[in-house]
Amino acid sequence: MTVTDDSQTCVNRPVRLARCTDETDMKVNNETCLLTRNQQLVNDVLFANDGPLTAYQILDTLRDDGLKAPLQIYRALEKLMELGLVHRLESTNAYLFCRQINCSAQAGQAFAICDNCGKVAEFPALSSTRHLSNWASYQSFSISSTMIELHGLCANCQKKPPANKQP
Secondary structure, X not given: OOEEOOOHHHXXXXXXXXXXXXXXXXXXXXXXXXXXXXXXXXXXXXXXXXXXXXXXXXXXXXXXXXXXXXXXXXXHHHHHHHOOOEEEEOOOOXXXXXXXXXXXXXXXXXXXXXXXXXXEEEEEOHHHHHHHHHHHHXXXXXXXXXXXXXXXXXXXXXXXXXXXXXX
């Protein structure tokens, strides 16, 4: 397996946070999986980006690499989500590379999304998902998925003075 560590976020992190070259075996949840060329390209674009991207933004980035159809991107994203390498932000219909260690092994993740700059912070939501599971159990409700997204302003955007609005 060829792995290049060109980001400080990769230091002392699992291989899944490293940028892999070509079609490579990646260790995911203690299982070896082979990413296709398209999956690897999409994974690399999301890894290199600090924020979420829509499928069409990913497609625009990869047109020179031979990806021409949205379906190619959506298929790659579906597999990357299945492997726990990528998250889909439901409210913005955008995708984000997972930078949390053992994220897929945790009971729930939450995202704080800045409505001004688009910055996204991912964090475990164990106690929240536990409360939701308890409620669901009490109500005899079967949860198929849980996505917690918080919208607001990040610390940097809160410090900025408000823009002057024209009447």
